[in-house]
Amino acid sequence: MAFPLALTIKKQGRETLVALAGELTVFTPEAAWRQLTDRRAAAARGGGKVVFDLAGLTALDLNGSAQLLTVLAAFEKAGAETSVEALPEGFSAIFDLAAGALAEPMVPPEPRLTFFSEWGQIVAEAAKDLRGLIAFTGELAAEFVRAALRPSKIPWKKVLNVAETAGVNAAPVVCLVSGLVGLIIAFQAAMLMKIFGAEIYVADLIGLSVVRELGPLIAGIMLAGRSGSAFSAELGAMKAAEEVDAIITMGLSPVRELALPRVLATVLTTPLVALLATFVGIMGGSVVLLNFGYSLAVFWEAAVRQVSLASYFIGVGKSFVFGFTLAAVGCQRGLAAGDGPGAVGRATTSGVVVNIVLIAVLDSVFAVLFYVLQL
Amino acid sequence: MSSSFDEKAAAPPVEARGLTVAYGQAAPILENLNFEIRTGEIFGFLGGSGSGKSSVVRSLIGLVKPRAGRVMIFGEDLWAGDGVNLGRCRHKFGMMYQAGALFGGMNLLENVSMPMLEFTDMSRSAVETAARIKLSLVGLAGYEHYLPAHVSGGMQKRAAIARAMALDPKLIFLDEPGAGLDPITSAELDNLITALARNLGIAFGIVTHELGSIMNIVDRAVLLDKKTRGIIAEGPPRELAERRAPPFVDAFFNRRPL
Numbered sequence: 144m145a146f147p148l149a150l151t152i153k154k155q156g157r158e159t160l161v162a163l164a165g166e167l168t169v170f171t172p173e174a175a176w177r178q179l180t181d182r183r184a185a186a187a188r189g190g191g192k193v194v195f196d197l198a199g200l201t202a203l204d205l206n207g208s209a210q211l212l213t214v215l216a217a218f219e220k221a222g223a224e225t226s227v228e229a230l231p232e233g234f235s236a237i238f239d240l241a242a243g244a245l246a247e248p249m250v251p252p253e254p255r256l257t258f259f260s261e262w263g264q265i266v267a268e269a270a271k272d273l274r275g276l277i278a279f280t281g282e283l284a285a286e287f288v289r290a291a292l293r294p295s296k297i298p299w300k301k302v303l304n305v306a307e308t309a310g311v312n313a314a315p316v317v318c319l320v321s322g323l324v325g326l327i328i329a330f331q332a333a334m335l336m337k338i339f340g341a342e343i344y345v346a347d348l349i350g351l352s353v354v355r356e357l358g359p360l361i362a363g364i365m366l367a368g369r370s371g372s373a374f375s376a377e378l379g380a381m382k383a384a385e386e387v388d389a390i391i392t393m394g395l396s397p398v399r400e401l402a403l404p405r406v407l408a409t410v411l412t413t414p415l416v417a418l419l420a421t422f423v424g425i426m427g428g429s430v431v432l433l434n435f436g437y438s439l440a441v442f443w444e445a446a447v448r449q450v451s452l453a454s455y456f457i458g459v460g461k462s463f464v465f466g467f468t469l470a471a472v473g474c475q476r477g478l479a480a481g482d483g484p485g486a487v488g489r490a491t492t493s494g495v496v497v498n499i500v501l502i503a504v505l506d507s508v509f510a511v512l513f514y515v516l517q518l
Numbered sequence: 519m520s521s522s523f524d525e526k527a528a529a530p531p532v533e534a535r536g537l538t539v540a541y542g543q544a545a546p547i548l549e550n551l552n553f554e555i556r557t558g559e560i561f562g563f564l565g566g567s568g569s570g571k572s573s574v575v576r577s578l579i580g581l582v583k584p585r586a587g588r589v590m591i592f593g594e595d596l597w598a599g600d601g602v603n604l605g606r607c608r609h610k611f612g613m614m615y616q617a618g619a620l621f622g623g624m625n626l627l628e629n630v631s632m633p634m635l636e637f638t639d640m641s642r643s644a645v646e647t648a649a650r651i652k653l654s655l656v657g658l659a660g661y662e663h664y665l666p667a668h669v670s671g672g673m674q675k676r677a678a679i680a681r682a683m684a685l686d687p688k689l690i691f692l693d694e695p696g697a698g699l700d701p702i703t704s705a706e707l708d709n710l711i712t713a714l715a716r717n718l719g720i721a722f723g724i725v726t727h728e729l730g731s732i733m734n735i736v737d738r739a740v741l742l743d744k745k746t747r748g749i750i751a752e753g754p755p756r757e758l759a760e761r762r763a764p765p766f767v768d769a770f771f772n773r774r775p776l
Contacts, residue, residue, distance in 0.1 A: 169648075169686045172639030204686040205655075205718070209648035210640060217643075240717060244654035245647065252625075252663035482667060485622045 146175035149199075157191040164199030167207035176214055193218050198229035208241035272479075272493075279475040282398045283406060290403060301404040302411075309370035309405070309470075310412025314419055317365045321420035324361060325353055325427030333431050342435050343445055349428035350446030355454045358421030360506055363465030365420075366413060367498035371473030374405050375494035378477025379487035387478060402474035406467060413466025414459045421458060453518050461509055465502050472498045529593025530554045531611075531689040531721040532561075532578060536587035539573045546585060547573050549747045553740050557688070558719040560711060562732055562739030562755065564770070569742040571725045575691050578723065579613050580604045591689070609637060611689040612682025616697055618674035620666040626653060626677045627662035633684040652680040656710055672703035676710065683714070690714075691723045696731050704728070708735045729773060733759070741767055 147166040152159065161179065195211070197203075215225045230238055256264065290297050329345050336342045378401055381387050390397050425446055432442045476494035480486045532555035540546040547570040555561040563571040576582040578589055580596055589596040591607045620629050630649040634640055640648070653662055656676040658669075666674050675695060682690045695711065696704040712735050714720050726732060732739065732755045741758065743750035743766060751758050751767045759771035769776045 169634070169638055169640070173641040173644070174639065176641075205651055205683070206634065206638070206640065206644075206648045206686050209651055210644040213641065213644040213647045216647075236717065240655070241651045244651040244659070247654060247659040249650060249662050250660045485667075 148175045162196040166202035169206035192224040203234040302408045305408035318423040321424040322427035325424035329428035329431040346445035347449045353424040359417045359462040362417035362420045363502045367469040371469040374473030375477040375491040379480035379490040406470040409470035410466045414462040417462035533590040538586040540585040559737040560722045562736035565742035569744045614678040616694045618678040656680045
């Protein structure tokens with residue numbers, strides 16, 4: 144393969160002459176230098192001198208100069224003496240500029256943290272985040288009390304706006320997932336129960352599990368991923384654009400102005416979305432039993448007979464808690480976002496992760512609690 | 519001095535003929551523009567707010583397709599056919615955006631190295647050397663491992679110029695290089711641009727309305743006018759300022775209300 148740069152290598156006693164001809168530019172490939180690789184070791188072994196004759200160069204730019212300087216440095220590092228000769232007059236300025244620019248040594252990057260330091264830092268960061276979340280929850284609770292005492296001060300227009308974008312608009316996708324999960328669980332259970340001729344009990348299973356667990360859980364996780372992350376990104380971007388600072392400077396509270404309407408709207412809409420998800424989840428399960436020849440009326444009766452009134456209240460109550468959690472964490476992560484272009488992304492990621500983990504933990508706590516209370 | 523590209527020897531870095539810039543179906547922002555940027559010159563795109571300076575540059579760098587006219591980059595039609603030349607032409611120029619647009623997750627050395635690693639067959643060590651050279655030339659030796667967020671706005675702009683120089687282009691566009699900088703840093707940036715143009719023969723197309731910079735470093739400029747949707751004056755800024763006509767040109771260069 145012909146390269147734009149041709150190398151002719153001659154050995155004269157202890158001196159190696161490398162004549163360069165053609166173009167030494169940004170588009171000169173690494174492969175053009177390959178025939179020098181073996182020579183480097185040989186030149187180093189003999190403690191010889193390598194002379195680069197540049198008389199044949201027809202083009203040279205900064206990147207070409209960088210390539211030559213890198214090759215020279217490699218020879219010198221291997222122990223050979225190097226020199227550059229016959230640089231055409233028009234190119235000496237650019238080569239000198241490149242060589243001069245490297246005169247100042249590069250400052251090495253900061254050393255990586257040791258294993259223990261890194262873990263120490265992670266734990267300290269986690270403790271700081273937890274402290275921030277607790278402080279934020281306290282401030283938010285105080286704002287809720289304040290709002291309850293003076294409801295006219297609540298920005299209802301903003302609350303309704305958020306309820307529409309974060310709650311109502313999320314309902315179709317939550318229902319889609321809930322319906323599919325109901326269908327999948329019913330199908331898997333039916334395949335097993337059919338062996339015993341007990342497929343009708345799939346309706347009981349679907350009714351109880353979707354009302355108590357899956358409906359609120361799917362709604363909570365989906366809203367955390369869709370709406371909680373949107374709060375983190377929105378408030379993180381406002382923080383980066385100094386809008387949060389502007390609110391503080393005006394003597395206002397970012398929690399009251401930005402977080403309260405979002406949390407209030409989410410707390411009010413999450414149970415409604417969860418109820419819808421519950422209904423659609425059960426309907427998803429009904430598709431399987433309809434295919435097994437049962438009527439919708441039979442399925443429905445079987446689905447609701449195991450569901451006590453307490454189960455409905457438990458489902459709705461949990462979705463209130465999930466709604467508060469996902470909105471509060473989303474807003475807190477956004478308001479705690481750092482500076483720089485990656486801060487919004489980090490805040491959003493952290494918001495989603497914390498939210499999903501918290502919702503799963505809370506659901507487990509509820510499961511144990513209701514078992515102990517025999518509800 | 520050599521070029522890293524095999525461009526047609528006599529072709530100017532930029533030649534715009536009958537250029538009409540518009541967004542969507544809306545009325546054109548600018549119509550029938552004719553200008554060229556010559557080798558090694560610092561060329562200014564001047565005008566009031568909303569006059570379309572940045573839009574013109576966006577059509578010169580292949581981001582906004584002109585409604586009519588041609589843009590020649592080193593003699594090659596940028597928008598020919600269905601943009602078949604776009605990729606190749608984009609390697610022939612660099613661009614510095616107003617806020618630097620450095621990649622926040624990469625340090626300065628990685629920012630400058632990225633185009634070389636992507637588009638050349640240079641070895642990694644040569645790429646690192648080249649990136650160090652570029653950063654050193656813009657006065658950032660010693661800051662190679664800093665993240666963009668950890669250096670000042672002026673340093674970010676200088677690093678963005680170093681990134682624009684990554685493939686050794688002979689044409690660099692700068693969008694508001696002095697915006698948001700203190701007068702000393704702005705003057706230092708002006709000196710850097712002049713030095714790069716004079717020492718490396720790089721042509722610069724600069725969008726700016728900073729009169730100090732315009733008078734100090736711009737060799738030639740076009741003044742764009744929102745009302746006439748075209749070039750209202752063209753030439754060396756000092757000559758335009760002394761001409762004192764038409765009224766908009768006089769008001770612009772002598773900082774007077776219309």
